[in-house]
Amino acid sequence: MSLGQLIVPFVQNFLNLRNEFITFQLNKHTKPPFMKIFKPLLLSFLFTLFFSNLGYAQDHIITLSVNTGEIVKPDVNDYCTFGQTDETSNEDFTIMVNNGDTIQWIGVSETSEDDVVEISSINYQGGKNILGPNVINGIDGVVNATVTNAQQGDEEKYIVKFKVYNNGQKRNGTFQIDPKLKVRGGE
Numbered sequence: 001m002s003l004g005q006l007i008v009p010f011v012q013n014f015l016n017l018r019n020e021f022i023t024f025q026l027n028k029h030t031k032p033p034f035m036k037i038f039k040p041l042l043l044s045f046l047f048t049l050f051f052s053n054l055g056y057a058q059d060h061i062i063t064l065s066v067n068t069g070e071i072v073k074p075d076v077n078d079y080c081t082f083g084q085t086d087e088t089s090n091e092d093f094t095i096m097v098n099n100g101d102t103i104q105w106i107g108v109s110e111t112s113e114d115d116v117v118e119i120s121s122i123n124y125q126g127g128k129n130i131l132g133p134n135v136i137n138g139i140d141g142v143v144n145a146t147v148t149n150a151q152q153g154d155e156e157k158y159i160v161k162f163k164v165y166n167n168g169q170k171r172n173g174t175f176q177i178d179p180k181l182k183v184r185g186g187e
């Protein structure tokens with residue numbers, strides 16, 4: 001269950017309570033009816049928000065940003081980022097996951113709206129294989145996978161293979177970069 005699925009009922013209840021309050025203000029009653037349940041509702045929301053990150057499946061969208069106008073082999077790392085700080089290399093970029101989490105890898109151009117970054121596949125490289133197949137191919141430039149059979153502390157090294165198109169023309173074959181996945185709880 002994603003965080004969004006947990007928050008939607010809370011937001012719906014909050015909006016209903018807000019409407020009750022407005023109705024109360026219009027009718028000039030002495031005590032608004034929502035005050036009796038506001039504190040339990042707030043505590044319930046905070047409890048849900050806190051525990052939503054502890055063991056529930058989550059969705060992760062990993063965006064590979066590429067300087068499509070200048071990328072060359074073999075210096076791929078100089079032209080790509082997952083959005084991490086400068087102190088973290090692409091090889092050390094680590095996604096913290098739980099068993100059951102879904103991960104989607106997408107590519108974007110930093111250079112031009114006409115350029116395309118197509119994620120071709122995610123390939124198992126080493127460590128515990130927590131994504132299942134050794135090769136997960138992309139569909140329409142996007143790769144989707146689910147973390148399975150993972151234990152706390154498991155770590156997988158994988159390769160992201162991607163292609164770059166400048167104005168529809170493929171640039172220099174297939175590029176690759178190799179970040180990590182790590183299962184929460186084993187830090």
